[in-house]
Amino acid sequence: MEILDRRLNPKGKSLPNRQRFLRRAKALIQDAVRDSSAKRDIRGADGGGEVSIPVHGVREPSFSLGEGGQREHVLPGNKEYREGDEIPRPPGGGGGGSGNEGSEDGGGEDSFRFVLTREEFLELFLDDLELPDLAKRRLAQLVDPAYRRAGYTSSGSPANLSLSRTLRNSLSRRIALKRPKPESIAQFEAEIARLEGLGDPDDEIPGLRLLLDRALQRSQRIPYIDPMDVRYRRFEPVPRPVAQAVMFCLMDVSGSMTEEMKDLAKRFYMLLYLFLQRRYKQVEVVFIRHTHEAKEVDEETFFHSRETGGTLVSTALEEMRKVVEARFPPAEWNIYAAQASDGDNAAGDSTRTARLLLEHVLPAVQYYAYIEVGRDGEHGMPGFPRGPTDLWRTYEQLVVAGAPMAMKRVRHRRDIFPVFRELFRKRGLTEEASA
């Protein structure tokens, strides 16, 4: 009998199997991931978690007997039945013994639930998106050196000593200079001892001693490890662009924005937050909400508290400009801004808004996205028969003039993901698609 401790054996033996499974069911899991993201809040969105996919997508089929025909069941625990009794068929058809028929892989259920890790979740979620090219504008300005392995060097600190390289050099030098091996010295000694024991009949000992002395001298002259053998691992500093981003969420919370609209906006912010977090080590979020005046608030207040008042979009931009100036110098931060609004703006504020945007906000940010939310069914016809809103018209002029911003309309929850994907789709793809 033997007892072995396997606890320290490598874990995660089924990781390759898991990856194969995820690859196989990728399309299904991607759908599931996008579905389940609809139910989360902004910061808690990145925790991975349970998803469920339709079981038929990952079925392992095998021949099995179908419904119908004659079956026999032997069941335990008879209470009142006697031979010849008739029992009405239980609903579901399978009879009392249906438990026997359940397939091994739990194929009886309609959905297959399992847990994804955070990395797997985000990988699938943001699979083919990228930040717009303009993000590169400031990336390389501040550098933060990182070290990367780059070959070997003959000088360095002991901590970086490369044993395998050093010994390889030492071995090749010893072979090249014919340093006698310890075994051959031992062999000479043994031979001498043997002949001494025999009384040295053929007078070989002096010759052997000479050889032994030479070998000993040579092995002393040629060291086992010479300073010229020693190698150290070399590290090379590489400049690394600063990787921090701030995301501004601007939202109109005046009376005309319903809870539904705010929910749409929230979903969009959540996606953006997740996406930025994948690309940058550190992402700050600033929430600015406005009615006829704007204020920086925390997430909870931003989404949930109510406010009344008129609508002045320019106040929000002004507030954003102040925050940027005070805390986020554009030279050090990648700034992204997303604005959500139902498109209302006080008459006469448009000019001011356009000027603020053009002169202060757009030069500082990497990307500015504007989402116009509307209620589903608010407008009977596709498109906006009511005509473009004030804000839309204002921004449209800027976009036409070539400002780095994007604008989209969202009217239903199901639009969020396509709109988001359109805003951040890989450039090459867009061009191919439109070409």
Next chain:
Amino acid sequence: MNALTDERLLYRGSEWDFETLRRIHDACEEIALGEMGLNVYANRIEVISSEQMLDAYASTGLPLFYKHWSFGKHFAQHEALYRKGLRGLAYEIVINSDPCVSYVMEENTATLQALVIAHAAFGHNHFFKTNRIFKDWTDAKGILDYLEFAKNFVARAEERYGETAVERTLDAAHALMNQGVHRQRQRRVPDLRSEEQRERERREYDEQRFNDLWRTVPGKQQAHVAPSDVERRRALLQLPQENLLYFLEKSAPRLAPWQREIVRIVRNVAQYFHPQRQTKMMNEGCATYTHYRILNRLHEQGRISDGAMLEVLHNHSSVIMQPEFDDPRYSGINPYALGFAMMQDIQRICEHPTEEDQEWFPEIAGCGDAMPVLRDAWAEYRDESFILQFLSPHLIRKLRLFHLNDDSGKPALRVDAVHDERGYRRVRQALARQYDPAWTEPDIQVVDVDLSGDRRLIVEHRVLHGRALEEKEARLVLRHLAFLWSYDVLLKEVDPNTGATLREHAVAPPRD
């Protein structure tokens, strides 16, 4: 008696170390080999963590296996259930190999380890080593090496031919796994020596019986019928053949050599597991009976404390819990419960038989020692024959078994037999059939190949009791079959009594 100072105790409390495991194993061995006369492979006990147990689960309990997405799927499923606390993990996994490997979890208490060692390292181990089906169909010495080979072969194939190609072949072979076992010994290919011997014996026999008179008796002219084309073809391809994977491996025209080898690997693994499916109930019953007996004996000898024994009984009784048919927890007959109950019943018949037992089991009733009877049963029977031979009226009454006939043509279910004088034999027979793969699994065979035409493969399902195949699943499987065969496949569902074809499914191989 003070438990803390009692020198005979194997362990105290719930903590254990490797020395404790060794003491427990040695104590169990003493009883298993000395008193029960079990015959076991050498034991190897491996301690693993719960994470590793989940890993082992995913690859059908085998310690090393080739890589395939379905194992990842099973892992994800078990993990989700385990994390939510819906399902616990098994306390052990035991491999039919020589030496017999038992995995035990580090989370188990000392008492659980004792239970697990008695259950797996002696109960299952004895069954693996002595049961006829295991002896005939599995090679305990070679299995670990074979799995190692299979794993490396699949990994190399993935490198050379791409993961997708290998995955496709594996998917297809997995779909046919249940049709990948030999149920009977293969006809042995005749070799020259034995043929000569047979020929000689036959000639000697003819010479002994020679009588010239027979030549003069008038009789019908023996018309020598030349075998038809169909017969020759079927003989050449060894048809009909119920082992679909074997047939494909030997005869599929366009499989690459590496694909043949993969089909063979899947077939061998299926064959390795085949005995386990036929003896699930007996195997668990044997292990449960063994642990129950060993631990009770250890308690009698004062080597485990009263508290530990209570823990044993608690676990034991939850293992052999059998909900009744109308209980929401009911999901078929618990193999542990039925196996253990039958073996206890045999012990009762041997030691304290009633008049009824004398009448039903004259050979064993009152023979005094149950162990020889049980050892013989464990060695020579499988679930179906074991029930047919040993299920007693006493146990049928105790479990209140009844037999239900479910004919989809009739509006209601009918109670065919209950636990009374008229019903015992019928209940027993019906229960035995429920454990007979020939009754519960579809009978599917390759019957012909259109060699001169479009090479269409013709497969037949002999429909028993009007139970046809589940159509959607069948088509999916046929697609896999067509992929391996690489020409059209036709599945006929045939009524064996009338020979009429009930349904036909034709599938073309996927084009690519």
